[in-house]
Amino acid sequence: MWGGRFGASPDAIMEEINVSIDVDQHLYAQDIAASKAHASMLAAQGIITASDAKNIAGGLDTILSEIGKGGFVFKRALEDIHMNVESRLSELIGPAAGRLHTARSRNDQVATDFRLYVRDVIDDLDRDFAAFQRALVDRALEHADTVMPGFTHLQTAQPVTFGHHLMAYVEMTARDRGRLADARKRLNESPLGAAALAGTSFPIDRQATATALGFERPMANSLDAVSDRDFVLETLSTASIAAVHLSRFAEEIVIWTSPLVGLVRLSDKFTTGSSIMPQKRNPDAAELVRAKTGRIIGSLTALLIVMKGLPLAYQKDMQEDKAGAMEAFAALTLAVRAMTGMVLDLEPDEARMRIAAGEGYATATDLADWLVRELKMPFREAHHVTGRIVAKASESDLPLHKVPLSVMQAIEPRITAQALEVLSVQASVASRTSYGGTAPANVREQAKAWLKRLEKEQKSG
Numbered sequence: 194m195w196g197g198r199f200g201a202s203p204d205a206i207m208e209e210i211n212v213s214i215d216v217d218q219h220l221y222a223q224d225i226a227a228s229k230a231h232a233s234m235l236a237a238q239g240i241i242t243a244s245d246a247k248n249i250a251g252g253l254d255t256i257l258s259e260i261g262k263g264g265f266v267f268k269r270a271l272e273d274i275h276m277n278v279e280s281r282l283s284e285l286i287g288p289a290a291g292r293l294h295t296a297r298s299r300n301d302q303v304a305t306d307f308r309l310y311v312r313d314v315i316d317d318l319d320r321d322f323a324a325f326q327r328a329l330v331d332r333a334l335e336h337a338d339t340v341m342p343g344f345t346h347l348q349t350a351q352p353v354t355f356g357h358h359l360m361a362y363v364e365m366t367a368r369d370r371g372r373l374a375d376a377r378k379r380l381n382e383s384p385l386g387a388a389a390l391a392g393t394s395f396p397i398d399r400q401a402t403a404t405a406l407g408f409e410r411p412m413a414n415s416l417d418a419v420s421d422r423d424f425v426l427e428t429l430s431t432a433s434i435a436a437v438h439l440s441r442f443a444e445e446i447v448i449w450t451s452p453l454v455g456l457v458r459l460s461d462k463f464t465t466g467s468s469i470m471p472q473k474r475n476p477d478a479a480e481l482v483r484a485k486t487g488r489i490i491g492s493l494t495a496l497l498i499v500m501k502g503l504p505l506a507y508q509k510d511m512q513e514d515k516a517g518a519m520e521a522f523a524a525l526t527l528a529v530r531a532m533t534g535m536v537l538d539l540e541p542d543e544a545r546m547r548i549a550a551g552e553g554y555a556t557a558t559d560l561a562d563w564l565v566r567e568l569k570m571p572f573r574e575a576h577h578v579t580g581r582i583v584a585k586a587s588e589s590d591l592p593l594h595k596v597p598l599s600v601m602q603a604i605e606p607r608i609t610a611q612a613l614e615v616l617s618v619q620a621s622v623a624s625r626t627s628y629g630g631t632a633p634a635n636v637r638e639q640a641k642a643w644l645k646r647l648e649k650e651q652k653s654g
């Protein structure tokens with residue numbers, strides 16, 4: 194393969210550690226697109242003839258369809274996708290194939306291919322995350338009034354609405370999508386034409402190949418172009434944050450569906466049974482979403498470590514950028530699709546949620562707020578008075594709204610029957626009308642605004 198310089202074949206172990214075709218064959222479409230752009234630019238610049246360029250393009254199209262149909266035999270001895278394509282091209286069109294590699298190197302080739310690949314991944318992920326948001330918004334509208342316990346420290350804190358809880362993930366996902374879009378913007382520059390590391394003496398037109406491949410511009414420094422993988426790192430960082438968001442939601446589903454908690458039920462579609470315990474309904478999909486996060490963060494960590502301390506320019510270490518990243522992107526795709534499925538599938542137990550929302554004196558803050566509002570008590574004092582009432586209620590094992598008015602008045606004589614009205618969970622959530630608060634009216638308004646936004650996006654995208 195290396196022509197003049199080499200007389201013998203590599204050791205089997207050398208080939209085994211060096212080969213990347215198992216992984217980079219997934220870049221075939223990008224590799225062929227980049228080669229076509231390069232060939233047509235070479236012809237336009239008079240570096241190769243128009244007839245060679247035409248043969249090269251025809252041959253590359255044939256290879257594209259051969260690989261697409263699964264009829265292509267990838268050869269490990271040819272190391273990677275670039276050499277496999279070029280070798281097949283020479284079988285198909287003869288010596289003209291050898292002109293394709295003028296003014297380029299596998300170093301700028303692989304950097305170009307992988308940027309194109311990651312760009313496609315980002316676009317696909319964005320669509321999946323939009324579908325996830327859509328599912329959340331639909332369910333939030335349906336459950337804008339459904340009251341559930343809100344937690345801090347996993348202790349019942351204040352009643353919230355289920356719709357509000359779902360909408361929290363719509364916001365997180367919006368930021369994840371924003372980060373993906375940012376990563377896309379920065380990665381969308383073309384390394385092609387940087388050649389091995391120093392550029393080339395041929396009069397190439399890097400703007401032309403950049404434009405042909407949908408890049409904003411050619412990368413300005415040839416050493417940087419072939420040697421950085423920050424675009425992979427940035428996308429993996431974004432993926433890791435998104436996966437962390439999904440894993441938190443997955444964990445909530447695991448908690449909610451536990452019979453000990455029983456706030457939500459998943460259907461047969463998103464649960465599995467046990468081979469020994471017939472009563473079991475396990476939230477495996479949610480557990481696996483939670484677990485996939487480990488792999489995604491792991492591949493970010495792995496590539497950070499691969500890149501750390503690498504001198505400029507290309508080093509073979511960088512070949513290790515693809516397997517982990519591809520695995521991470523596939524895991525995230527699966528995770529977001531599974532979460533979308535579960536969001537559409539889950540059924541809250543509304544009665545259980547309402548009861549749970551009132552447990553643990555969840556409306557104590559509402560009583561304190563009433564004391565502040567109606568009696569002009571400083572909040573700290575109201576907190577103290579309410580605490581004493583909660584202690585009394587707890588002594589006699591009563592929920593707050595069942596504590597006799599006389600008992601409350603023994604602690605604070607100015608409390609009236611009107612105070613009892615704020616203690617219901619419905620009244621509590623309805624009163625939380627501050628911007629971003631849990632009131633059903635807020636939730637409905639925000640969900641509707643999101644629905645509009647997502648529908649508009651879908652139409653334009």
Ligand code: ARG
Nearest residue numbers: 213273299300303507511512
């Ligand atoms: N398979 C290589 C990679 O993924 C392609 C670039 C090889 N370049 C080289 N100088 N050996 O990084």
